[in-house]
Amino acid sequence: MxxxxxxxxxxxxxxxxxxxxxxxxxxxxxxxxxxxxxxxxxxxxxxxxxxxxxxxxxxxxxxxxxxxxxxxxxxxxxxxxxxxxxxxxxxxxxxxxxxxxxxxxxxxxxxxxxxxxxxxxxxxxxxxxxxxxxxxxxxxxxxxxxxxxxxxxxxxxxxxxxxxxxxxxxxxxxxxxxxxxxxxxxxxxxxxxxxxxxxxxxxxxxxxxxxxxxxxxxxxxHNRGEKHFGNWITIAEFMNRVYLEEKNPYNKKLILENLIDFKASTLGMNWKAQQNEELWKRSYKAYNQLSGLSFANYLSSAYTTKLKKQDLFYRLPLSIGYKFFRWRFDR
Missing domain, CATH: 3.90.550.10 (Spore Coat Polysaccharide Biosynthesis Protein SpsA; Chain A)
Structure with a gap:
């Protein structure tokens, strides 16, 4: 049957x-x-x-x-x-x-x-x-x-x-x-x-x-608001915990890639949906506290140049990060 x-x-x-x-x-x-x-x-x-x-x-x-x-x-x-x-x-x-x-x-x-x-x-x-x-x-x-x-x-x-x-x-x-x-x-x-x-x-x-x-x-x-941005932070924090707990080196690398890409894509959607500086900065500050590439990772060919640039972006001070993002978004 x-x-x-x-x-x-x-x-x-x-x-x-x-x-x-x-x-x-x-x-x-x-x-x-x-x-x-x-x-x-x-x-x-x-x-x-x-x-x-x-x-x-x-x-x-x-x-x-x-x-x-x-x-x-x-x-x-x-x-x-x-x-x-x-x-x-x-x-x-x-x-x-x-x-x-x-x-x-x-x-x-x-x-x-x-x-x-x-x-x-x-x-x-x-x-x-x-x-x-x-x-x-x-x-x-x-x-x-x-x-x-x-x-x-x-x-x-x-x-x-x-x-x-x-x-x-x-x-x-x-x-x-x-x-x-x-x-x-x-x-x-x-x-x-x-x-x-x-x-x-x-x-x-x-x-x-x-x-x-x-x-x-x-x-x-089509209806993303402040709660959505808070939810994205929650999801990123969960991904970060999974990354920290993962024992398999191969999966650990991929989960970190996913986390970095998720941060980049949701920051873009955040601004596109609301264009609210306060909300954007709140997300940026939260993402800045999460895991990223190590110095050794930056020297390694295992990670793409695009991913390294995305990760480096979160290392910038908040005011500089915001200005750089706006320059890229508005050009």
């Missing part, structure tokens, strides 16, 4: 999009699915719309969790994980869609490879500006990656996207390693993917579009 797949959909302020999302689940060619909707105390009519849709599809296995109060995306996903009965779990955002054969083909690949996680390609769609792009491509040269060292390398080099959606993951793997999402964290996908990557022994990629990711004004990715 085909293994059960649990699709978890957090619901919050998506009354315009929820039917489109649920219809894509009902349209799946794969039939052994339970769909868990987690109502995060949405203030709009999202749940009424969803319940009307469910009533029109009585043969499909829908389950509803009503959170006692609004707890955010991380806790909504965790609630879905706790209820899920499937061999595999799949996270789907309620304003997105999946293609008709997504689950079918992902399960087939997972069963064939015995991978802990399989991932398909995602298509990003902006309906307001009328474009489609692959913002989060799989760039790995290999379809199957085995061994912790190879998976860590692939993650750090950006060979697959960090978002939690569009990943079919074995439930026993998540439960064994207690890979829940961190409460009150806005950039939860980054940390969850980082934590998962450290535990994976085998992952596989499906070279076809399985996920339709919609950009719009209400998307979390």
């Amino acid at each position: 085909s293994p059960l797949v649990s699709i978890v959909i957090p619901v919050y302020k998506v009354e315009k999009f929820i039917v489109r999302c649920l219809q894509s689940v009902v349209n799946q060619s794969y039939t052994n699915i339970e769909c868990i909707l987690v109502n995060d105390v949405t203030p709009d009519s999202s749940m009424e719309v969803a319940q009307d849709f469910i009533a029109k599809n009585p043969d499909f296995d829908f389950k509803i969790i009503n959170q006692p109060f609004n707890q955010g995306l991380s806790m909504a996903r965790n609630a879905g994980m706790d209820l899920a009965k499937g061999k595999y779990i799949y996270f789907l955002d309620s304003d997105d869609e999946i293609t008709d054969y997504a689950i079918d083909h992902l399960v087939k690949l997972a069963e064939e490879t015995n991978a802990e996680m399989v991932l398909g390609q995602s298509v990003c769609i902006n309906e307001e500006e009328n474009w489609k792009r692959n913002y989060f491509p799989i760039t790995s040269e290999k379809d199957v990656i085995e061994g912790s060292k190879n998976i860590v390398w692939s993650f750090v080099k950006g060979k697959y996207p960090v978002m939690a959606c569009d990943k079919l993951v074995r439930m026993d793997f998540l439960m064994e390693h207690k890979l829940y999402f961190v409460k009150d964290l806005f950039s939860q996908d980054v940390l969850w993917s980082f934590q998962s990557m450290l535990k994976f022994e085998k992952i596989a990629f499906l070279r076809e579009d399985t996920y339709l990711y919609y950009f719009h004004g209400a998307s979390i990715i």
Whole structure:
């Protein structure tokens, strides 16, 4: 018998999009699915719309969790994980869609490879500006990656996207390693993917579009504020702890590379989103306290010139670092 797949959909302020999302689940060619909707105390009519849709599809296995109060995306996903009965779990955002054969083909690949996680390609769609792009491509040269060292390398080099959606993951793997999402964290996908990557022994990629990711004004990715910047500091501090505790020299080097690159990219996103000098300086000061390259690392050819420049930037005094950043950003 085909293994059960649990699709978890957090619901919050998506009354315009929820039917489109649920219809894509009902349209799946794969039939052994339970769909868990987690109502995060949405203030709009999202749940009424969803319940009307469910009533029109009585043969499909829908389950509803009503959170006692609004707890955010991380806790909504965790609630879905706790209820899920499937061999595999799949996270789907309620304003997105999946293609008709997504689950079918992902399960087939997972069963064939015995991978802990399989991932398909995602298509990003902006309906307001009328474009489609692959913002989060799989760039790995290999379809199957085995061994912790190879998976860590692939993650750090950006060979697959960090978002939690569009990943079919074995439930026993998540439960064994207690890979829940961190409460009150806005950039939860980054940390969850980082934590998962450290535990994976085998992952596989499906070279076809399985996920339709919609950009719009209400998307979390478009609404970064002060809490997001604080969350990035939290994530960087976690990466720093992992780096300090890591015993394997190869993985330790890669984790440090990932930390330095994360600091650089989030400082750029910080300024681009808010252009707030105080927030930027707060992040810079926090990042300055974290691990970086040693003098020996600077002399070594094991680290790229780009990475050395990124790391050196955090050695600058705050006022000089800010002026240098603004010069680079504004030119």
